[in-house]
């Protein structure tokens with residue numbers, strides 16, 4: 001442990017990421033391979049690799065008592081030192097260090113103790129094992145053993161930096177190291193593969209969940225086609241729980257986005273279990289009644305239920321459905337790198353024989369224009385979904401990554417009816433027309449500005465408004481014109497922030513014009529009170545048990 005401990009202390013002492021990586025890589029290089037693999041796991045602050053579900057079963061209180069006992073200190077004394085550091089490992093080092101101990105245990109001895117701990121039933125047995133390990137260790141060894149047991153080294157070294165240290169140590173590409181670590185879920189195994197130059201051989205392991213591929217936000221379909229013209233596969237954006245289903249030899253498990261097992265929906269096991277072969281599916285669990293989806297709040301009622309209540313819920317609770325949109329693995333073949341359209345074809349093929357109403361493949365439409373995408377977006381909202389997800393048809397499945405290939409367009413948070421108070425000439429092809437609009441909400445007899453929007457209207461509408469505003473300008477301020485407050489527009493936005501930028505004290509994030517509202521007068525526009533209500537509503541969502 002001595003080299004490990006010294007390296008950890010040095011890593012903790014520097015704030016520079018590159019230095020941390022360098023130090024960790026030097027440690028890994030200095031150790032025999034077996035020990036280096038162990039060190040890599042411990043450096044991530046874990047006793048076992050990420051894919052290993054074993055837990056040590058040693059509580060903080062138990063460690064606290066053990067440290068007190070070894071140091072021969074009263075609980076009161078321990079409490080004072082703990083308050084000083086807030087970290088039991090550091091407390092142990094301070095108290096045991098003062099006791100002038102000298103010892104050294106090896107990384108293998110520590111790993112061996114960790115291997116035995118989960119199978120020991122009684123706290124007394126665990127206590128005895130740790131007590132004997134600590135008795136042989138130095139005060140600093142104990143510090144880091146405790147930190148690993150409690151799950152955080154607190155040296156500013158997360159798993160992604162350990163990956164970088166491995167890449168550096170064996171001169172391998174970081175992308176290859178990350179990919180192997182993602183697939184194996186074992187940073188120790190990743191290190192061994194890097195040492196043998198065999199990172200490419202890493203494969204998916206059934207019942208070890210992969211990180212989920214994520215979507216980046218877009219505000220409008222046009223944004224997508226402007227940046228990367230071409231076609232996109234458009235799917236509905238479901239308001240449920242993202243889930244990965246693994247199936248092999250009659251066994252089925254579902255995993256959540258946090259890579260925890262989902263056990264709340266037993267009625268989904270059979271339909272997945274009936275499908276042929278071994279596979280991993282990606283999709284969304286949705287509350288579903290007859291022909292339409294139900295809101296997430298309905299699904300939420302079934303989360304966190306105890307096992308004995310589940311059958312009851314299965315019979316009487318909110319019905320659910322697993323809508324699959326990707327296939328990551330089938331019968332020994334990892335499919336992450338084949339194009340999405342091919343994965344979808346294989347998914348259709350896998351589910352072709354399934355007639356179970358609890359499962360379906362997510363419908364998808366190949367879309368070539370932003371107008372068509374807008375239609376699909378509206379249709380998805382009308383069908384009760386959250387929006388759409390547009391996916392590049394040729395893209396690989398990139399676990400844990402957001403952006404690049406998948407894009408989500410969500411239902412706007414809300415819209416506000418506002419009045420235009422000032423206008424400006426646009427940029428680029430819009431430099432000759434008044435296309436940037438500052439707008440206000442009402443507060444008693446005043447108009448208070450809340451934002452500025454320059455997208456959403458077509459060229460004809462902008463030309464007409466330019467003509468109108470030129471004739472209804474009340475004040476010219478260089479490039480800006482204050483206008484009569486008569487043109488009412490409806491604006492969409494992503495959220496509301498408090499801000500000093502505008503006289504209302506609020507600002508809208510990503511505002512865009514939904515449409516002109518010639519049917520509304522300035523007396524009918526939204527008020528500052530409504531803005532305050534919408535602002536408060538953003539924080540009204542209770543924390544969810546699972547991320548959707």
Ligand code: AMP
Pocket residue numbers: 214215235236237238239240241242257284325362389408548
């Ligand atoms: P958000 O939660 O708004 O960040 O959106 C990302 C989430 O959308 C993903 O984690 C999925 O749970 C969910 N989602 C819903 N429908 C789809 C779909 N068709 N494809 C991919 N993700 C989807």
